[in-house]
Amino acid sequence: MSFQPYTHKQLQQIITSRLNHIKALEDDAIQLVSRKVAALSGDARRCLDICRRATEICEFSAKKGEASLVRMPHVMEALDEMFSSPYVMAIRYLPLV
Structure with missing residues (x-):
């Protein structure tokens, strides 16, 4: 089965429903995550x-x-x-010798 990617509003709703109305994340933080993921993949698991x-x-x-x-x-x-590849992360943390 193929599923359509979620929109940022749907992802926001998924996150807030999983939090069970506990204020653990800032609203702006939730919005950033949902918009970033919606733009790239739309995958709720991510x-x-x-x-x-x-x-x-x-x-x-x-x-x-x-x-x-x-x-x-x-x-x-x-x-x-x-969203960084392991190769980029490895290069980023190499010593500057």
Whole structure:
């Protein structure tokens, strides 16, 4: 079966419904993820993967015991990781010797 790609509005609805009305991501962050994925693939799984990775980045950068909202910088870092090829990432982290 072939499915049509989701639009950014549909992806926003999917993300917010999966969050069960918990305010874990900024509205702008959700919009950025949904628009970026809709423009590239329209795959809801990729959208949720990016949100998961952004949450991990946020948790890692937060101070111990402090709950933090996933913001635009967390999402931007997750997007960079998800849409960069492994080759580009390997070259980016080579030492400047």
